Amino acid sequence: MTPAFALNYCFQCQLAPLYQGYRKAEVTGGGIALDETDTKSMESLKAPGVFVCGEVCDVFGRIGGFNFLWAWTSGRLAGVSAAKRVNELAGAGAGAGTAKQVTSP
Ligand SMILES: Cc1cc2nc3c(=O)[nH]c(=O)nc-3n(C[C@H](O)[C@H](O)[C@H](O)COP(=O)(O)OP(=O)(O)OC[C@H]3O[C@@H](n4cnc5c(N)ncnc54)[C@H](O)[C@@H]3O)c2cc1C
Secondary structure, X not given: OOHHHHHHHHHHHHHHHHOOOHHHOOXXXXXXXXXXXXXXXXXXXXXXXXXXXXXXXXXXOOOOOHHHHHHHHHHHHHHHHHHHHHXXXXXXXXXXXXXXOOOOO
């Protein structure tokens, strides 16, 4: 079980009794299942080359910053992973000499 999967499982168990409907919603459930995602990179297993994060994923938590934390951490991981992929493709391609290196902060 990956950390992201465990987080998702805990959040969903906690939030279920607190459901108050869409008008009061501060976070949405549903989205891309983590078991359809490589959680080491946030790359979609169904659509390789697509990196997902935040509310797009089927991860949601109770109010208190958990959703921001998920959005920021998964967003950074997805962004860094996508940048690495771009670098790999640039390095492997014929135009590698003109490609700029993408670095993470
Ligand atoms: C009222 C409210 C209160 C909340 N309070 C909390 C809280 O206290 N603590 C907490 O942890 N979470 C809270 N949340 C949840 C939290 O804000 C979200 O989980 C988090 O912001 C999700 O981040 P995200 O980047 O995935 O999506 P978003 O923050 O929704 O970012 C998506 C971005 O994509 C842009 N976009 C959409 N479509 C397109 C398009 N076609 N082209 C280009 N751009 C596009 C949107 O304009 C938006 O800027 C709250 C949410 C709401 C609505």
